[in-house]
Amino acid sequence: MTAPFHIINSDGAAPWVLACDHATNRVPPDVAEGDLGLPPADMSRHIAFDIGAAGVTRELSRLLGAPAILSDFSRLVIDPNRGEDDPTLLMKLYDGTIIPGNRHADAEERARRVALFHRPYHEALAGLLEARGAASVTCGIHSFTPQLRGRPPRPWQIGVLFEEDRRLSDPFVARLRAEPDLCIGLNEPYPGGYPGDTMDRHARARGRPSLLIEIRNDLISDEVGQAYWAARLAPLMQAALEDANHAQPA
Template sequence: MNDTDMTYHPYAILGEDRPSRWLVTCDHAANTVPPCVGSGDLGVAAEDMARHIAYDVGAAGVTRHLSELLDAPAILSNFSRLVIDPNRGEDDPTLVMKLYDGTIIPANRHVDREERDRRLNAFHRPYHRAIARLAARQSNSVILAMHSYTPQLKGREKRPWHIAILHDRDSRLASPLIARLREEPDLCVGENEPYGGHLDGDSIDRHAVLTGRVNVLIEIRNDLIETEDQQRCWAERLAPILTETLAKTGL
């Protein structure tokens, strides 16, 4: 990064000194294109940069409110997943997307290994170093990864789930949380929907599964968290459920 980028930072940390064992992460918090990438422009239309292809709509707001309610630190990325996806391993072929849900990403068309490595060093790696540092602050940290998903991909069926819990190798917290959420009569709760819960090298794999930390990944359908009020309401609903469920597991 050059001198003109000094005001840019690839992530934000909230409440670093909060005492809770929870650590709330938001890998796809922002649709920011840093100044050193295409002068801040990927060549993607503004309406597409406002869609799920660029970030997890609403997830940052839920993360902020949850971190306050849980009295926990939170870390949020500050670069679009179209720049480089922080929820992918460094050798994942979808790390830098050239086409996503029907939209071509012009600035990524000719990304080579050198440019990929530059983006890894500028954005992806600093973000993950910060997560690792925060997660290590307590011996019993619990990783809570917040995401959102679009109600419908182009040409695909509508997704009925209001909320989904993703897991694979570690279900210690995920399974009881799914059971608890399914007690809520107004919720359609998905398990590993609308996609599977594990990719080698993804954030949960890297900071929780491989380190043995208790963890859960929550996905909320993004049309339900478009506004500040909706984000706050979901956080207020989830915080006591998360606290109760973790306590009951004895983890």
């Protein structure tokens, strides 16, 4: 079995470590023989992965000179952005769609997928951060669908999610607000975090500054959009990090 993640730019000198938890819709052959029973149209939806997030992450990694980790399994296999005891770790119904390959997944199958995919991904991310020591900064890159079924349209282009530690999110939001054409969501379209999720586990619990960025996926559905938004966000991220460092007491 190959590693359930890809690491790129591992020697990047930047303090940033980028994490793309939902990089792909791939179902490895170790799970339901590689087919969760959904048609291609559903596997191409946001329920299976964060559309465009991988491309943005790769380009941000290049622009920032930062290492990045990208999952190599669909969030429907097991969700790396959930704690191991989270009830939504293995979804059987998502945005109105039943997941046939998960329908009869029991506690044993859930534990097997955690061991095969979820845990190795987080161990690798922890290793990247520890290699950078106290100066490391975690950044999660996600995308969101413009509209859930039966819900209102989501107007935001960019969402910034945060909880109590706002050392990095506040200066980043300030930088975004200086861009007159952006519609920004604060803790939109989701709340700031869940116990045991990626930012909680690797940043908040360890006192590391962190940033969690959500981009509306219709803006980054192709390479042109991915390159545009990465190029636009990279200098704002770097400026926000400098702002945050300057704001810390000497």
